[in-house]
Amino acid sequence: MNQENNIDSLRAEFSGLVEKYFTPVALRYGYSDVPLETNIKWRPLVLMLGNYSSGKSTLINELLGGEVQATGQAPTDDSFTVITWGDAENGTDTVHVVEERDGKFLLNDPEYPFEGLKKYGQRFASHLRLKKVNSPFLQNLALIDTPGMLDSITERDRGYSYQNAVGELARIADLILILFDPHKAGTVRETYTSIRDTLPAHTFEDRILFVLNRIDECASLTDLLQVYGTLCWNLSQSTGRKDIPVIHLTYSPKARTAGHLANGSKQDMRYLELIENQQENLKKAILQAPHHRLDNLATFIETHGERLTHMTEALFNYRRQWRKFAIKFAFLGLLSSLVVSAGATFGISTYLGIPDPIILASAGGGAALVIFFTWMTFLKKKFVTRFLARQLKNPDKLTSLDNQARMDSWNSVKDIVLTYLKKTGGVYSLGDVEYDYFSVKKVFERGTREIREVLNELTAVRHDDPHSKEDKDDMDSRDLPYNPGPRFIKIPTKLQDEEVSGN
Numbered sequence: 001m002n003q004e005n006n007i008d009s010l011r012a013e014f015s016g017l018v019e020k021y022f023t024p025v026a027l028r029y030g031y032s033d034v035p036l037e038t039n040i041k042w043r044p045l046v047l048m049l050g051n052y053s054s055g056k057s058t059l060i061n062e063l064l065g066g067e068v069q070a071t072g073q074a075p076t077d078d079s080f081t082v083i084t085w086g087d088a089e090n091g092t093d094t095v096h097v098v099e100e101r102d103g104k105f106l107l108n109d110p111e112y113p114f115e116g117l118k119k120y121g122q123r124f125a126s127h128l129r130l131k132k133v134n135s136p137f138l139q140n141l142a143l144i145d146t147p148g149m150l151d152s153i154t155e156r157d158r159g160y161s162y163q164n165a166v167g168e169l170a171r172i173a174d175l176i177l178i179l180f181d182p183h184k185a186g187t188v189r190e191t192y193t194s195i196r197d198t199l200p201a202h203t204f205e206d207r208i209l210f211v212l213n214r215i216d217e218c219a220s221l222t223d224l225l226q227v228y229g230t231l232c233w234n235l236s237q238s239t240g241r242k243d244i245p246v247i248h249l250t251y252s253p254k255a256r257t258a259g260h261l262a263n264g265s266k267q268d269m270r271y272l273e274l275i276e277n278q279q280e281n282l283k284k285a286i287l288q289a290p291h292h293r294l295d296n297l298a299t300f301i302e303t304h305g306e307r308l309t310h311m312t313e314a315l316f317n318y319r320r321q322w323r324k325f326a327i328k329f330a331f332l333g334l335l336s337s338l339v340v341s342a343g344a345t346f347g348i349s350t351y352l353g354i355p356d357p358i359i360l361a362s363a364g365g366g367a368a369l370v371i372f373f374t375w376m377t378f379l380k381k382k383f384v385t386r387f388l389a390r391q392l393k394n395p396d397k398l399t400s401l402d403n404q405a406r407m408d409s410w411n412s413v414k415d416i417v418l419t420y421l422k423k424t425g426g427v428y429s430l431g432d433v434e435y436d437y438f439s440v441k442k443v444f445e446r447g448t449r450e451i452r453e454v455l456n457e458l459t460a461v462r463h464d465d466p467h468s469k470e471d472k473d474d475m476d477s478r479d480l481p482y483n484p485g486p487r488f489i490k491i492p493t494k495l496q497d498e499e500v501s502g503n
Ligand SMILES: Nc1nc2c(ncn2[C@@H]2O[C@H](COP(=O)(O)OP(=O)(O)OP(=O)(O)O)[C@@H](O)[C@H]2O)c(=O)[nH]1
Pocket: 050, 051, 052, 053, 054, 055, 056, 057, 058, 059, 070, 071, 072, 073, 074, 075, 076, 077, 078, 146, 147, 148, 149, 213, 214, 215, 216, 217, 250, 251, 252, 253, 255, 256, 257
C-alpha cells in the first residue's frame, strides 16, 4: 500500500467514525441539519484568497499546467471556481477543462461538500462554478479560485456576504493560501479576521500559507524590502502576534516583467538573482494538503466529539434531575393522598357516624385515588412546566464548568440544548440520551487519542525516514510500517460490543 492509499484509507476511517457515531446524535438533537461528514468526505481542498490581481488565477494555471482560469489586470473574475480532477474523454494529455457545471449543481449534489453555502442565496449560486480539469496536480486535491478582495465599499455591491461565504469555505478547506502583491500589501485585514474567527484557534496558523506574489514588480531590492516590511507589519496587526509567519516570495516566470514597470520606469532587476522564486516550494506545500486533511479531520473529530459529549451530557443531566424530581413528586403525591384518605375516613366515621368499614374503606380509597390521580396528571403537568422553566432560566446548572475548555464547548452547545428542551418540553427517553452520551464520550475520549497516535506515527515516518524527501515521487511507492485500518475499526467494535450500555 503506498502512502497516498494509507492517507485515503485513514480518511475513510475517520469519516466513517463520524458518520456512524456522531452524525445520528448530531441530527437527533438538532446539533446539525446535515450529516456531519458532508463537509469532510470529499477531497482535500485548497482555498486561494487574495486581493484582486494578486495573481491567484495565474498561479493556478501554472500549478495545473494549462490555461484553465481567465487572468488579467483589474478585477477579472467575480466567481468562486471549484477546480477538481476530471478524466479527458479523448485521452489527451493537454491540460484543459473537461467539464463545467454551474453553482446550482454544485450546491445540490451531495457528492460535494458545499450544501452549507446554499444559505447565501441565488446571487452567490450564480457566482459559483465547477471545472473538472485533467491536470495531474489535481490527483489528490481540489482547488478553489476566488474573486479578488476589493475595498469595503465595492464589497457591498456583490449581493451576497463575501466575508461569510469565504469564512464558510475556509472552514471546510484544508489549506488556505492568502496572496498579496507589492501594490496592495496590506488590505486583507477584514478577510483575515473573518477567516480567523471561523477556524478553531489551534489549527488556524497551520492551515494558512502567506504568499507575497508578483515580486518581480518591485523597482529594486530596497523596494522589495519595504513591501515585505509593510506586509509583515500589517500581518502582525491582523494576527496580533509579534513573530512573523513564513511568507513565500513568488512570481510567475511567464508573466514577469522585462525590466520595466507598468508606469514605464526602469527596474533594477538584480535582486531577483538574489532571491529564489519560491513557487516550487509553494507547490510542494500545496501538495501536502492531503496530510493537512488528516490533521483537520482529527481536529474535526475532537471538536465535534467534545461538543456532542457536552450536549448529550447536559440533556442526560436534565432527564436525571427530572427523574429525581419525579420520584420525589410521586412520593409526595402518595403521601398527600394517604393523608387525605385518612382524613376522609376519620371525618366520615366521626362526623357522619358511619361505622361500616366497607363504606369507610371505599371512601378513603376513593379519596386517595382522586387525589393521587389529580396529583399525577394536572398537577404534574404544571410542575413539569415549572421544572423546565426553572432549568431554562439557569441552564449552566445542567453541567459542570470547571475550566475554560468546558466553558467554550458549553457556549457552543448551550443554545442547541435549550432549543431541544423547549421543543420536546423536556420529555424524551432517559435511556436513549444516556446511550448517546456514553457512546459519543467513548469515541471522543478513546478515538481521538488513538487518532493522534496514528497521526504522530505517520509524521514520524515522514520525518525520520532518510529516504523520505517530500519532493520525491517514489516516496509514494513505499509501504508504511503499520496498518492503520484495523486500529480504527477496533474502536467502534469495542464500543458496540462491551461498553456503551449506559455505565
Ligand atoms: N509581473 C507579474 N505579473 C503577474 C504575476 N502574476 C500575475 N500577473 C499578472 O497580473 C494580472 C492579474 O493576474 P490574475 O492571475 O488574473 O490575478 P487574480 O488574483 O486571479 O485576479 P482576480 O481574479 O481579478 O482577483 C494578470 O495580468 C497577470 O498576467 C507575476 O508574478 N508577475
